[in-house]
Amino acid sequence: MKINSSLSGLGPELIAKHIIKELGLNIREPTDLYYVACRLNIVVRKKKIAKGILGACKVVGLKRLVIIDPEIVNIGRERFTLAHEIGHIVLRHGMRCCRKEDFFWDSKKTNIEHDANLFAAELLMPTDSLKDIAQQKDITLDLIEEIASERNVSKGTQGDGSFVLT
Numbered sequence: 254m255k256i257n258s259s260l261s262g263l264g265p266e267l268i269a270k271h272i273i274k275e276l277g278l279n280i281r282e283p284t285d286l287y288y289v290a291c292r293l294n295i296v297v298r299k300k301k302i303a304k305g306i307l308g309a310c311k312v313v314g315l316k317r318l319v320i321i322d323p324e325i326v327n328i329g330r331e332r333f334t335l336a337h338e339i340g341h342i343v344l345r346h347g348m349r350c351c352r353k354e355d356f357f358w359d360s361k362k363t364n365i366e367h368d369a370n371l372f373a374a375e376l377l378m379p380t381d382s383l384k385d386i387a388q389q390k391d392i393t394l395d396l397i398e399e400i401a402s403e404r405n406v407s408k409g410t411q412g413d414g415s416f417v418l419t
């Protein structure tokens with residue numbers, strides 16, 4: 254699948270939705286990020302990058318590379334890191350080295366890290382699939398936890414109590 258330049262005017266969530274649709278992903282199942290990366294011609298490697306860096310990405314010519322810290326033990330965090338780095342590549346952010354704080358969810362932030370988080374959240378927990386669930390059940394913290402663990406996405410809260418995907 255080509256990362257089409259016509260996507261560049263769209264927001265991160267819409268671009269993630271577009272990719273889900275184009276690749277025919279089943280939004281009711283955990284997103285297979287390695288499949289997504291492969292279809293986008295992104296090579297994924299697990300390698301220690303530098304102290305404090307959880308994920309990095311770069312594009313050199315036609316080569317697209319994502320590197321994930323192998324010491325990330327939480328599978329949900331690893332998946333979010335990978336989805337976030339795929340986001341940087343798809344959103345054409347150039348080379349990035351991302352630290353823990355770059356993955357914090359802060360709706361007040363409007364920067365490329367936040368855009369990569371929006372992309373990752375949509376890819377891992379497509380809003381369309383959540384709408385289906387919300388119509389059937391009341392949204393509770395238990396339900397969010399249930400969905401997050403079903404989809405291998407970790408859920409956490411920051412010190413101020415705001416919701417974060419980590």
Ligand SMILES: [Zn+2]
Pocket residue numbers: 337341349350351355366369
């Ligand atoms: Zn980042």
